[in-house]
Amino acid sequence: MIEIVPIETPALGDRSYLVTDGEVAFVVDPQRDIDRFLTLAAERGVRITHVFETHIHNDYVTGGLALARETGAEYHVGAGDDVAFDRRPVADGDVVEIGAGMRVRALATPGHTFTHLSYALEAPGRAPAVFTGGSLLYGSTGRPDLLGPDHTHELVRAQYGSARRLARELPDETEVYPTHGFGSFCSSTQSDAGSSTLGQEKLGNPVLTLDEHEYVESLLAGLDAYPAYYAHMGPANAAGPGAPDLSPPRRADAAELRRRIEAGEWVVDLRTRTAFAAGHLAGALNFGLDGSFATYLGWVIPWGTPLTLLGETAEDVATAQRELVRIGIDRPEAAATGGPADWVGEDTPRTLPTATFEQLGEVRHHRPVVVLDVRRDLERKESHIEGSVHIPLQDLPRRTAEIPDGEVWVHCASGYRASIAASILAAAGRRVVTVDDGYRPEIASALPLTGTP
Known part of the structure; x- marks a missing residue:
């Protein structure tokens, strides 16, 4: 049979x-x-x-x-x-x-x-x-x-x-x-x-x-x-690609993680966006394993950039490795497991504010903020918030200079891409809030924002 x-x-x-x-x-x-x-x-x-x-x-x-x-x-x-x-x-x-x-x-x-x-x-x-x-x-x-x-x-x-x-x-x-x-x-x-x-x-x-x-x-x-x-x-x-090497990467301590970030390498935090917002290594970028991790990491990272992985467990790091070899990112430079307390050394973990679309509407009644939409073009075309700045996530690293000065509230369709974008902007020194909320077309009419301070 x-x-x-x-x-x-x-x-x-x-x-x-x-x-x-x-x-x-x-x-x-x-x-x-x-x-x-x-x-x-x-x-x-x-x-x-x-x-x-x-x-x-x-x-x-x-x-x-x-x-x-x-x-x-x-x-x-x-x-x-x-x-x-x-x-x-x-x-x-x-x-x-x-x-x-x-x-x-x-x-x-x-x-x-x-x-x-x-x-x-x-x-x-x-x-x-x-x-x-x-x-x-x-x-x-x-x-x-x-x-x-x-x-x-x-x-x-x-x-x-x-x-x-x-x-x-x-x-x-x-x-x-x-x-x-x-x-x-x-x-x-x-x-x-x-x-x-x-x-x-x-x-x-x-x-x-x-x-x-x-x-x-x-x-x-x-x-x-x-x-x-x-x-x-x-x-x-x-x-003709050969078989991948899925052996565990070399372990990095807090000092090495800091050196790699300062050298312009990518240190990627694999935890959920909720965990990342609650505390993370300054300069780390959040690509959670709970979403389309390899797709977006492979899309956004400058090809060939050295990569270090941060996971709660060795199994998380192994999962990330498996996903990455499928798109030709064969070997991380290093990895670390645990949590922010294990990764920051003598520094203090950074936090990242999160909010809902309702809170975004409320804050605009009191002060100007930049609203950044990181969805793709077709998503934007179907519906968008009036006056928001549009830079698709995959273009963000090379277009951050286009974002107006001021506090940035970044959104996507669900919050996953917004967290990636927020971590990129925070690593670049911007004040940023992640809109960790589901976008719906009616939001566009409920929030007729100018989007700039």
């Missing part, structure tokens, strides 16, 4: 898959931390014999090459992809027989990239399945703009044709298994669906219900910024 096991990476909004017949297995689009796949195979008593990549990924560093080397599996990468390592090239129409009855057929599905492939699985006794990578997603499709604006219009039309090809050539009962679409910025939109078939997608997916012009126009209108670290993922994957 065929088993398809999704391996979730919710922090990046992606899924990988292990598929087994009970004797052997293949893996599709593995993430960098390959121990997860090795553990799953060992638990089932199966041998991984093949690894497939749907495309050269833009949102994470693949574990495909390392997994193939570790297991001796054949590594199938698109024949059209220019890579620096040996692999088993695969092209449209190629068929790979796996085990006693699994048959995998490659289908060219350009759109997310020019050389994107999907893989259709046929096996006795079960419905067909198709691993669609960044092509056909649940209720959506993969983004066509990650290779640059010069290619977007060609790729979005290719994406339309690819989705239509899958719907035309495969039966309605075909199960759909995408890599993206669960929060990944590689998806043009997001879906709450956990499973789907081609028949279900034909009923509601815009790429299969709209004509080409309507699909292209609606998809392009909904695209927003994507993380800056994406620029480094494709080259890393084409070069």
